Amino acid sequence: MSMPIEAGYPSLSDRVTTVEAGAYVVAATFLGDAAVFALGDGSVLFSGEDGDTRAPAHDGGVLCAAVAPGVLVTGGDDGKALRFKAGAAPETVGEAQGWIDAVAIGPDGAVAWSSAKKVFARDGKGGLRTYEAPSAARGLAFAPKGYQLAVARYNGVSLWFPRAEGAPKELSWKGSHVDVTFAPDGRFVVTTMQENALHGWRVADGAHMRMSGYPGKVRSLDWTADGKWLASAGADAAIIWPFQAKDGPMGKAPKELGVRPSRVARVAAHPKAPVIALGYEDGCILLVRMADGAEILARPALAGGPVTALGWDRIGSRLAFGTEDGAAGVVALPEG
Numbered sequence: 569m570s571m572p573i574e575a576g577y578p579s580l581s582d583r584v585t586t587v588e589a590g591a592y593v594v595a596a597t598f599l600g601d602a603a604v605f606a607l608g609d610g611s612v613l614f615s616g617e618d619g620d621t622r623a624p625a626h627d628g629g630v631l632c633a634a635v636a637p638g639v640l641v642t643g644g645d646d647g648k649a650l651r652f653k654a655g656a657a658p659e660t661v662g663e664a665q666g667w668i669d670a671v672a673i674g675p676d677g678a679v680a681w682s683s684a685k686k687v688f689a690r691d692g693k694g695g696l697r698t699y700e701a702p703s704a705a706r707g708l709a710f711a712p713k714g715y716q717l718a719v720a721r722y723n724g725v726s727l728w729f730p731r732a733e734g735a736p737k738e739l740s741w742k743g744s745h746v747d748v749t750f751a752p753d754g755r756f757v758v759t760t761m762q763e764n765a766l767h768g769w770r771v772a773d774g775a776h777m778r779m780s781g782y783p784g785k786v787r788s789l790d791w792t793a794d795g796k797w798l799a800s801a802g803a804d805a806a807i808i809w810p811f812q813a814k815d816g817p818m819g820k821a822p823k824e825l826g827v828r829p830s831r832v833a834r835v836a837a838h839p840k841a842p843v844i845a846l847g848y849e850d851g852c853i854l855l856v857r858m859a860d861g862a863e864i865l866a867r868p869a870l871a872g873g874p875v876t877a878l879g880w881d882r883i884g885s886r887l888a889f890g891t892e893d894g895a896a897g898v899v900a901l902p903e904g
Contacts (some may be wrong), residue, residue, distance in 0.1 A: 572735055579865040580855070586897045587615045593890020595633035596877035597640055600654030603888040603898045605877070606633045606642050608634050611653060625658060628667075637882050638674040641681075643668025649681040662688055670701070672717065674710030680717050682708055687719055690729040697730035707747040712754050720748035720759050725769070727757070739769045741776065747767070747787075752795035756816055760786045766800060766809075768816060770862055779809055779814045788834045792842060797823075799844050801836040806856065808848050825856040826863060836878035836887070847875025853889055853899070868898045 578619075592608030602616035610626040628645025635641075640652040641661065649662035649671050662668075664683035672680040677692030682705035690696045699719070707720035718737070719726040722744050728736040744762035745901040751758070764785055768777035779800075786802035798809045798817075808823040809816075825830065826846045834847035838900070842858040845866070852869035855860070866887065873893035880887055890896040 578863075579868075580899055580901065582866060583900045583902070584867060584897050585900070586613075586744065587613070587620065588889055588894070589613055589896040590894045592875045592892055593872070593896050594630045595635055595640065595642075595879065596882040596888035596890045596896065597835060597879040598886065598888060599638060599640060599652060602654070603886070604640055604652065605888070605890050605896050606630045606640060607894075608677065610644060610646075612640070612658070613643065613896075615896075620675075622850045623652075623658065631668055632671050634673045639673055641671045641673055641679055643671040643681055647683065651866050652903045660859060661690060664688065669703060673675050673715070673716070675713075675802065678710060678715065680710065682710050682719070687728070689715070689728075691715060691718055691730070695731075698734070698866045699726075699728050701726055703706060706745065707750045707759065708751050709757075713750055718748045718750060718757050720745040725757055725759060727771070727825035739774055740806045741767050741769075743767075747789065749791070749798075751798075751811055752791050756811060758789065758798060758812075759798075760789065764802065770814075770816065773826070775815070777798040777818055779817060780806070781806075784831055788832075789842070790835050790837045792830065792844070792858070793840055794836045794842070796887050797837075799837055801832040801835050801846075804828060804831055806844060809845070810859065823858070825858065825861055826854050828854075830869065834875050836880055839880050839882065840884050843884075845878050845880070845889075847878050847889060849874040850893060851895075853876060853878070853887075855887075867897070884891050 595606040602614045605613040614621045626644030632643040647664045650658045662681040666683040680689045687699045703722040709718045717897045724740040726736040745759040747760045751765040764782040766779040782802040785821040788801040803822040805827040836845040850869040851871045853867035857865045873891035877890040887899040
């Protein structure tokens with residue numbers, strides 16, 4: 569009998585607490601001490617020491633979600649954007665005429681959401697501004713400093729200052745741009761594309777950075793804690809692009825971590841250490857150290873179902889995960 573592929577890895581599988589989510593897991597995070605899972609059936613599941621609590625959230629499915637320390641924002645079929653915090657009832661922070669395509673969490677309590685071409689931004693004081701993008705807004709991301717929103721759409725990204733009059737700054741590149749992220753220092757904007765590629769711009773001058781060669785679509789990105797590397801899914805390893813230099817990754821080869829005979833579906837960088845959690849399409853989850861590529865098994869592939877969500881707690885002591893088929897859980901890392 570052949571041994572499972574994961575047999576040779578050091579394992580944390582005995583430190584996993586399983587959670588029966590029962591629906592597609594859109595996002596996994598922590599609010600207070602509870603692990604929290606936004607689900608495709610429209611509910612949000614809280615799992616803590618006192619058991620599991622399922623909060624009805626949306627009339628219809630959760631279509632998108634954004635997380636930040638202590639905050640979860642969900643967008644639903646019902647045209648509502650809801651904000652969840654520990655110990656508080658969910659708050660409706662946004663509404664639209666159609667379903668919500670994307671949500672984002674900004675500084676000082678700001679939130680943004682989009683429906684078709686309409687983009688909405690609400691600052692922490694409740695001030696609401698709207699913008700109509702040139703085409704359907706697929707992805708949203710706030711800049712790390714200042715009140716600025718990146719809007720991914722067909723043929724590029726619009727950089728919108730909601731408080732300013734005048735047209736947004738346009739970053740153009742042909743094709744359909746799906747998700748978008750700012751570098752933690754604000755110098756770069758990177759999108760995932762409908763084709764098997766990423767595209768980036770240097771904000772200061774619009775210089776292009778094309779990151780291609782993926783065998784599949786990239787549906788997950790995350791920056792390392794130091795902001796120097798961008799981890800991406802979409803291949804049979806995590807592709808980690810260097811962003812330390814003024815030209816970003818141009819002319820430099822990316823790192824490849826966690827090579828396995830299954831495609832990486834989700835990536836989540838540890839909030840403090842140079843470690844990245846990788847979730848694969850066969851259900852496996854590995855923790856990989858960037859310095860030397862050392863791997864620890866958090867969940868074996870035998871558990872099945874593509875990993876659809878990964879999220880660390882604030883200090884990086886626990887990792888929440890969820891899958892397409894409604895399995896979920898929490899991995900507790902050993903202390904020290």
